[in-house]
Amino acid sequence: MYIVLTNPKAGNGKALKVYDSIQKDPRFKRHKCRSFHTEYEGHAELLIQSIASIHYQVIKAVIVIGGDGTIHEVINGLSKHHEIPIALIPAGSGNDFSRGVGIQKQGLELFRHIMDHPDRVSIYPGLIIEHGGEGHTGKYFFNSTGAGLDGEVVHISNDPIFRAKLKKFRLDSLHYVVALVKVLKRYYPIAVEIEIDGKKVKYKRITLVTVTNHPFFGKGMKIAPNADIYSPSFSVIIIQPLAKWKILLLFLSVFLGKHTALKEVHEVTGRSITLKVKEQGVFQVDGQTLKYKECKIEKSQHPRTILIG
Numbered sequence: 465m466y467i468v469l470t471n472p473k474a475g476n477g478k479a480l481k482v483y484d485s486i487q488k489d490p491r492f493k494r495h496k497c498r499s500f501h502t503e504y505e506g507h508a509e510l511l512i513q514s515i516a517s518i519h520y521q522v523i524k525a526v527i528v529i530g531g532d533g534t535i536h537e538v539i540n541g542l543s544k545h546h547e548i549p550i551a552l553i554p555a556g557s558g559n560d561f562s563r564g565v566g567i568q569k570q571g572l573e574l575f576r577h578i579m580d581h582p583d584r585v586s587i588y589p590g591l592i593i594e595h596g597g598e599g600h601t602g603k604y605f606f607n608s609t610g611a612g613l614d615g616e617v618v619h620i621s622n623d624p625i626f627r628a629k630l631k632k633f634r635l636d637s638l639h640y641v642v643a644l645v646k647v648l649k650r651y652y653p654i655a656v657e658i659e660i661d662g663k664k665v666k667y668k669r670i671t672l673v674t675v676t677n678h679p680f681f682g683k684g685m686k687i688a689p690n691a692d693i694y695s696p697s698f699s700v701i702i703i704q705p706l707a708k709w710k711i712l713l714l715f716l717s718v719f720l721g722k723h724t725a726l727k728e729v730h731e732v733t734g735r736s737i738t739l740k741v742k743e744q745g746v747f748q749v750d751g752q753t754l755k756y757k758e759c760k761i762e763k764s765q766h767p768r769t770i771l772i773g
């Protein structure tokens with residue numbers, strides 16, 4: 465049995481169109497695909513957790529139709545079932561994980577490929593665990609996590625009122641750019657202590673720190689040009705304070721991965737990273753925001769099979 469999980473809101477309804485096309489394909493019935501649609505934020509995680517807890521022995525794969533937010537919920541919902549393969553039919557507005565893992569095909573063609581002869585790759589998701597807070601719970605991530613400017617931009621760009629306003633002016637595809645401009649008006653660099661594989665550095669002021677599994681962030685920006693999802697290490701991008709005009713230059717060059725030429729931008733690799741901010745700060749984790757004071761980031765000990773095409 466295959467579980468097909470669709471977020472009908474992803475990509476402004478694109479996921480629903482993709483689902484409509486694949487459920488008409490004869491393979492859908494032949495391979496015993498069972499479909500579920502998410503109904504609210506966070507639903508994918510709860511839904512897949514309860515489906516997997518009952519049917520884990522017969523699930524051949526979970527096929528996700530959606531974007532980065534949906535796939536993030538799904539890996540966390542499957543945190544007790546590392547053996548279940550996941551496939552993503554990208555239908556979000558950003559689709560950074562799809563770029564990072566190298567998915568080439570789309571929609572119905574990708575579905576047919578996954579059913580007939582999928583390429584199987586194995587990756588180690590990231591795991592972020594809070595230190596010293598109330599939760600002590602971990603979150604898995606496929607893309608990246610970070611604090612500073614990117615946390616603030618994601619925080620604003622996920623605000624439903626902000627998104628509704630952009631939609632009204634048909635600017636929703638530019639939500640990261642508009643959020644960046646908004647954040648820059650009042651943004652102050654943060655103090656952070658970063659420990660990478662046992663080496664600790666205290667920064668009085670940085671613009672952002674991002675720990676990433678693959679190069680892409682915020683709809684195809686090549687934030688960490690040398691990151692590789694198949695590597696056992698993360699890429700860590702540290703950006704020291706920049707003049708505001710230079711942040712815009714950074715923003716323009718990041719799509720080509722050329723921003724690392726700026727002297728304020730550093731890219732290093734590491735397997736075990738601890739981030740400690742002075743006051744509780746906004747972290748983005750796969751485009752969702754969480755508040756931490758201190759957190760540890762490592763690769764999951766369990767590989768996850770991804771079906772791609």
Ligand SMILES: Nc1ncnc2c1ncn2[C@@H]1O[C@H](COP(=O)(O)OP(=O)(O)OP(=O)(O)O)[C@@H](O)[C@H]1O
Pocket residue numbers: 471472473474475476502503504505506507508530531532533534535537555556557558559560751
């Ligand atoms: N029925 C629903 N109504 C409203 N929100 C939903 C629903 N189902 C899921 N969501 C939420 O929609 C959010 C966005 O989904 P997703 O990230 O997959 O699409 P996207 O934003 O278009 O793509 P991307 O993240 O790749 O830019 C997720 O955080 C998820 O929790």
